[in-house]
Structure formats: C-alpha cells, structure tokens
Amino acid sequence: MKNMILLVACAALLAASPASAHGPHEHGAARLNVTVESAVVSIDLESPLANALPFEHAPSTPEQIQAVQGMAATLHRAENIFIFPAAAQCRLKEVTLESEALPANLLAANAAQQPAKPAHQDHAAQQPPAEKPEHPDHDGHAAHTEHNDHAAGAEHADLDASFVFECANPKALTGMDVDLFSAWPALHELRVQLVSPTGQHAAELNHKAHSLTW
Template identity: 30%
Template sequence: MRRLLLALPFALLTPAVAQAHEHDHDHEQGSLGAHEHGVAQLNAVLDGKTLELELESPAMNLVGFEHDARSDADKAKVAAVRAELEKPLALFDLPGTAGCKVTSQELASPLFGTDEQHDEHAKGHDHDHSEIHAHYQFECANPSALKTLDLAGLFQRFPATLKIQVQLIGPNGQQGAELSASNASLSF
C-alpha cells in the first residue's frame, strides 16, 4: 500500500514505542500494533481538505476466522466483508456537509489474495494471525464540517471488534484514544 500522509507523523505519537523499535529490528514490530483479537488500530490524518484513514485489524474481528477461506461459506463471508470495507463512507459515517469523496482506497489481506505488501513478511510466517489492512483517502470540500470521527458504523457492522485504538492528527494537533461501541467517536 502506498503511504501518503500517514508515512510521517505517527512516530511522533508514541516515543516509547519508537524507542522500543530502535532496539528491536524485527519486522513484526513495525506493524501498527500487536495482534490482539477484538482490538483494531486506526490512524487518521486530516490535512487541509485531505482525510486519510488506515485501519488494521485481525481478520478474526471482521470475518470471524483467520484461516484461508476454503469452504463456500467462508469465501462468501470474506467477499461480504470485503464489500463492506469497499464502502468507507458508510463505515465511517462522515457528515454529508463535509462533502467528502473517496479518492483512493486499498485493501490487503492474505484472505483477499491481494497482500503483495506483506508477501515478504508472510514468508515463513504463520497465517494463523491474518490481518486485514484498509487504507482510504478522501477529499473533503468542506473539511471544517468534520467535527468528529464517528466509528459507530464500524462497531455495528463488525461486532467482534470490541476496541479500536485511534491515533488522530487534525487541526488541533495529535491525540490518541481507545474507542468502543459505547464510546465510538473522537473530536478532530
């Protein structure tokens, strides 16, 4: 996946993690967070009219399993989840007044068979811990209408996702929060 705005700022958010990375060069440590069922990570950057969102989640949270989809039922479940992830305006419930349009989106997971970015990482790596990565970029005609990042739709569609650890950079600076279905929004 291309890294656009997200390439730069997130090392600033967690200096302790950054220091740990200096001492541990294992590629596994470079992901957004540890693989923990029920927990996903979301990075969000609002820069001018551009909103960028990057979601990383264990496949278990979204499809209910992590093995390769072999049965027709499993394949149908993966296809349904992929279709949901391909509609980010529904998932992230951006206000219509913001006038946001999707300018790019990329999905990657071993389950989708489109995981070129992680092929190198996957060699010799057990697929029991399949991740799903979704990366979206929006252009918003009226970004001042983006008052909050509301993840209620995401929690409703994927109830096995219990917590989403959010790192957000917006006009008011950087913030981090752990959101849940009962506390699903964060102000920009």
C-alpha cells in the same frame, strides 16, 4: 508553514506509533490512524482478521469465500463506516485492502462478483493422489510436523485497510463517527492515533463511544 508543521507532526506520530507496524495480534482490538490535512482525510486500519471473519486463513469453502467477499464489499462502502458531518460534503476517493492470508481478487472492489470457488480447487483436481510414504513412522511424522508448523504460522493473520476521503467544505470537517462496531460485532476496541490541524491526539473507541472530534 501550517501544512509543513502538520506533515512533520504526522511523520513523527507514525514513527512513534505502534500502529505504524504490525503490533501484538489481539482479537477484539484494532488500530486506526487518522490524518486530517485540509480537505483530505486519510485513514489506516490494522485489525486481526478474526474481528471481521470467523477464520484467519485462506478461504477453502464457498461459504468462507462469500464471507470474505461480504467483508470486502462492506469496506469498499466505507462512507457507511466513517461518517463525517453532512456539511463537510466528504466523498470516498480510494480504498485499499490487503491481507497475507486472503487472495487479492477477493478483496477487490468487485469482489462480490467473483465466483465462489474454493481456493486451490482446480490445482487439487489436477494433482494425482500422493503416494503413501514407505516409512510412515518417519516421513509421515515429518510431513505432519511440517503441516502443523505451516498451520501454526497461519493461525494469526491481519487485515490492512486504507481509505482516502476528500471534503468539499473542510471548514465543516470537525470530526467523524466510526460505525465499524456494528459491521464487526467481534470488534470491541479501536485504538486511535489522530493527526489533525488541532494537533496530535490518542483515543479509544468502543460500541458506546465511537465518535472522534478535532
């Protein structure tokens, strides 16, 4: 019965919470959903890419690719970001990273081992030079407009990350520290929705206050 009540509360919270879908894109802020059920802690993070990277588009240079790989490597070591009481003996079991702007292979657990090759480099090398349109005033303007429209749509992109921890001693699982602010200096605020055995809670974390208790 206790587990059923917790599951119902979790479903209600996710349905009502703006973090259950992409909300307003606000640089410097991110959303965190935390669900604690017995020995399992599930964490969902939604953040603008700008909080983690100096750009919000597919990487096109070796430096940008390395930045994405570094971000992915940091998140795949989430035990250094979400820190539980040592007595709870929590272990990271699963990490999932997704972004509409970033290649999936660069977000994989072995992302740091991927070669730093600019995106579309091979494709671009195989393509012959585009012919100059006969009417640049018309066709050129249309192409420029299409490019601008595409760029405008790619100006804002998000990162969705999920983490699952399992804890050998759930009785000692009374909270966690969130050290994401040191990893992402551009992040200033985490808006948290928490479902735990003690109920539903909302919190706001920042550089100075980054601990959750339940």
